[in-house]
Amino acid sequence: MTAFILRRSLQSIVVLFIMSLIVFVGVNLVGDPVDMLINPEADQAEIDRVIRDLGLDRPVSEQYWYFVLNAFQGDLGRSFIFGEPALKLIVQRMPATMELALVSLLMAVVFGIPLGIYAGLKPNSKISKTIMAASILGFSMPTFWVGIILIMFFSVHLGWLPSTGRGDVATYFGVTSSAFTVNGLSHIFLPAFNLALFKLSSVIRLARAGTREVILQDYIKFARAKGLAESRVVRIHLLKNIMIPVITIIGLEFGSLIAFSTVTETVFAWPGMGKLIIDSIYNLDRPVVVAYLMIIVVIFVMLNLIVDILYSVLDPRVRIKGVS
Amino acid sequence: MEPILKINNLQTHFFTKAGILKAVDGVSFEIGAGEIVGLVGESGSGKSITGFSVMGLVDPPGKIIDGSINFKGKNLSALSNDQMQNFRGNRIAMIFQDPMMTLNPVLRIETQMIEAIQAHDSGISREDARIRSRDTLGLVGISSPDERLRAYPHQFSGGMRQRVSIAIAMLNRPDLIIADEPTTALDVTIQGQVISEMQKLCRETQTALLWITHDLAVIAGIADRVCVMYAGRIVEQGLVANIIANPMHPYTQGLMGSVPSQNQRGKPLQQINGMVPSMLNLPAGCAFQNRCNYANEKCSKMQPDITQLADSRQVRCFNVPAGQQL
Ligand SMILES: Nc1ncnc2c1ncn2[C@@H]1O[C@H](COP(=O)(O)OP(=O)(O)O)[C@@H](O)[C@H]1O
Ligand code: SF4
Ligand SMILES: [Mg+2]
Numbered sequence: 232m233t234a235f236i237l238r239r240s241l242q243s244i245v246v247l248f249i250m251s252l253i254v255f256v257g258v259n260l261v262g263d264p265v266d267m268l269i270n271p272e273a274d275q276a277e278i279d280r281v282i283r284d285l286g287l288d289r290p291v292s293e294q295y296w297y298f299v300l301n302a303f304q305g306d307l308g309r310s311f312i313f314g315e316p317a318l319k320l321i322v323q324r325m326p327a328t329m330e331l332a333l334v335s336l337l338m339a340v341v342f343g344i345p346l347g348i349y350a351g352l353k354p355n356s357k358i359s360k361t362i363m364a365a366s367i368l369g370f371s372m373p374t375f376w377v378g379i380i381l382i383m384f385f386s387v388h389l390g391w392l393p394s395t396g397r398g399d400v401a402t403y404f405g406v407t408s409s410a411f412t413v414n415g416l417s418h419i420f421l422p423a424f425n426l427a428l429f430k431l432s433s434v435i436r437l438a439r440a441g442t443r444e445v446i447l448q449d450y451i452k453f454a455r456a457k458g459l460a461e462s463r464v465v466r467i468h469l470l471k472n473i474m475i476p477v478i479t480i481i482g483l484e485f486g487s488l489i490a491f492s493t494v495t496e497t498v499f500a501w502p503g504m505g506k507l508i509i510d511s512i513y514n515l516d517r518p519v520v521v522a523y524l525m526i527i528v529v530i531f532v533m534l535n536l537i538v539d540i541l542y543s544v545l546d547p548r549v550r551i552k553g554v555s
Numbered sequence: 556m557e558p559i560l561k562i563n564n565l566q567t568h569f570f571t572k573a574g575i576l577k578a579v580d581g582v583s584f585e586i587g588a589g590e591i592v593g594l595v596g597e598s599g600s601g602k603s604i605t606g607f608s609v610m611g612l613v614d615p616p617g618k619i620i621d622g623s624i625n626f627k628g629k630n631l632s633a634l635s636n637d638q639m640q641n642f643r644g645n646r647i648a649m650i651f652q653d654p655m656m657t658l659n660p661v662l663r664i665e666t667q668m669i670e671a672i673q674a675h676d677s678g679i680s681r682e683d684a685r686i687r688s689r690d691t692l693g694l695v696g697i698s699s700p701d702e703r704l705r706a707y708p709h710q711f712s713g714g715m716r717q718r719v720s721i722a723i724a725m726l727n728r729p730d731l732i733i734a735d736e737p738t739t740a741l742d743v744t745i746q747g748q749v750i751s752e753m754q755k756l757c758r759e760t761q762t763a764l765l766w767i768t769h770d771l772a773v774i775a776g777i778a779d780r781v782c783v784m785y786a787g788r789i790v791e792q793g794l795v796a797n798i799i800a801n802p803m804h805p806y807t808q809g810l811m812g813s814v815p816s817q818n819q820r821g822k823p824l825q826q827i828n829g830m831v832p833s834m835l836n837l838p839a840g841c842a843f844q845n846r847c848n849y850a851n852e853k854c855s856k857m858q859p860d861i862t863q864l865a866d867s868r869q870v871r872c873f874n875v876p877a878g879q880q881l
Pocket of ligand 1: 569571576578596597598599600601602603604605614615616617834
């Protein structure tokens with residue numbers, strides 16, 4: 232196991248390195264942050280001073296070199312706008328995004344798996360057909376549009392749920408979250424549902440496909456031949472087998488949930504890192520953009536690793552090299 | 556002796572898009588307590604569906620549409636699924652053909668054994684169920700059963716997995732085990748071992764056994780009586796010794812001819828001519844007519860009835876040798 236994690240970590244560092252290069256060159260190609268930062272009335276001397284202060288007078292290769300040197304010491308640069316370390320800005324907003332993504336994931340799993348199993352067990356029933364039709368809608372409707380419709384209906388029309396912000400938060404066991412207060416829950420429900428919709432649809436389809444395949448297997452018939460109650464056949468024998476692909480996909484896509492929460496956060500004014508990155512892109516706040524992308528890459532790489540480990544726990548037939 | 560299983564005129568049909576497929580079409584036979592009965596026939600003749608009908612495990616679009624399955628005085632085909640659950644794995648157990656597929660790959664052997672005990676005895680403790688599982692594994696010839704309980708199916712060979720399946724079937728000391736080609740997927744040497752162990756276990760515990768196979772040679776070694784099945788019907792049944800010595804139905808004769816040991820050395824193996832007809836499109840009259848050397852006009856018009864012979868044998872053919880009929 233140790234060897235496996237070590238090897239994967241080395242691979243991850245290479246990935247990070249390449250990504251940082253691409254990102255760094257990328258942000259240098261779009262726009263000139265100096266125009267955004269400087270008072271239009273400033274004189275040339277003032278402009279030169281700002282450019283020098285931000286290090287923008289150096290060649291890109293040299294800027295990159297210093298970026299890498301600093302990154303090794305945990306410094307991803309300072310925001311042009313806020314004057315604070317980019318990493319700190321992002322980390323401050325990370326809990327809000329994480330909480331949104333986790334609640335969405337929970338919604339997708341808690342609703343998606345039973346619905347998918349039901350649709351797989353009774354493929355010809357009206358309810359199943361409705362579930363599957365709804366899941367196609369969930370796939371194909373754009374997130375921002377659904378978000379706006381949700382706000383119009385539940386916040387504006389019915390007035391049931393708030394449409395913006397995070398609401399009250401509370402801290403338990405060192406975790407601060409709006410999921411711990413009623414007010415917070417009412418705030419997170421719509422954005423989490425909005426973000427979950429796509430994932431919910433894919434969990435439904437995965438669970439259904441898995442159910443249709445597993446239910447035909449001999450071991451299901453054998454379980455029935457043992458006289459087990461149908462509920463145990465489904466909850467243990469079927470569920471354990473369909474969870475393998477579901478966990479894999481959920482885990483791998485958790486990163487994309489975080490990455491794509493930018494849209495939802497913007498629509499619902501959710502104070503997470505997705506909103507920060509959108510603002511930073513508008514303001515050409517390069518250090519924040521670079522730091523954000525680096526963090527997203529790290530999250531993706533970590534999730535991949537966790538999924539691989541989980542996979543071997545769930546499926547005894549899979550043994551990661553170096554484990555057994 | 557009162558039979559423990561008495562099947563009468565069983566009809567199990569599949570209502571497919573292409574038409575009604577009579578997988579089991581008027582099957583009747585009995586199994587006495589502790590008796591070993593062979594059910595033999597080519598692939599697709601309806602053997603497995605006969606077994607699943609008894610278990611109440613026929614998948615849609617299949618359905619038992621007629622007949623009775625009498626088990627110790629109860630008509631199983633009239634029971635609800637919940638009532639049937641009490642019999643499955645408890646009084647009647649089943650073993651499947653492919654040991655690689657019958658055990659759940661993600662559950663430990665002990666989980667799969669203990670649940671089978673607890674399903675029928677909610678009062679038993681996990682520890683007691685575990686002890687019984689361990690002892691039963693030992694009984695079917697698995698060494699260090701205590702450790703093996705913790706293992707997953709993929710850690711066993713095919714032969715060992717089939718032993719585990721047999722152990723699971725025996726956990727609740729059933730009155731009847733339906734073994735659906737349990738050795739077909741195994742190596743020949745392992746096959747022999749499993750067959751003789753199974754026979755010994757059933758004799759010792761007085762468990763009746765319905766042994767399904769396409770191989771008449773296997774039946775000759777294990778069963779008391781045999782039913783020969785063709786296209787959803789039983790065409791000949793009787794004592795194994797009589798049928799082996801003197802097969803009467805042309806299909807049974809063909810099956811015998813294709814068993815190597817029954818031929819004289821150096822002579823080519825005989826084969827049954829032609830192909831199994833499509834079960835969806837059986838000819839009028841005898842289903843075997845297109846492959847039968849004795850077929851005549853009558854065979855293509857009418858279905859032969861069962862003829863009862865003196866040696867407690869039944870044959871479904873117009874050309875049963877005269878003089879032997881009752
Ligand atoms: N689920 C099903 N749908 C349609 N036909 C089936 C199904 N299962 C079995 N059959 C048909 O029933 C007949 C008997 O099958 P089976 O009992 O499995 O044969 P075997 O004697 O090889 O065990 C075959 O013709 C098969 O095609
Ligand atoms: S009834 Fe006719 S066709 Fe059928 S087995 Fe007998 S002789 Fe052959
Ligand atoms: Mg079969």
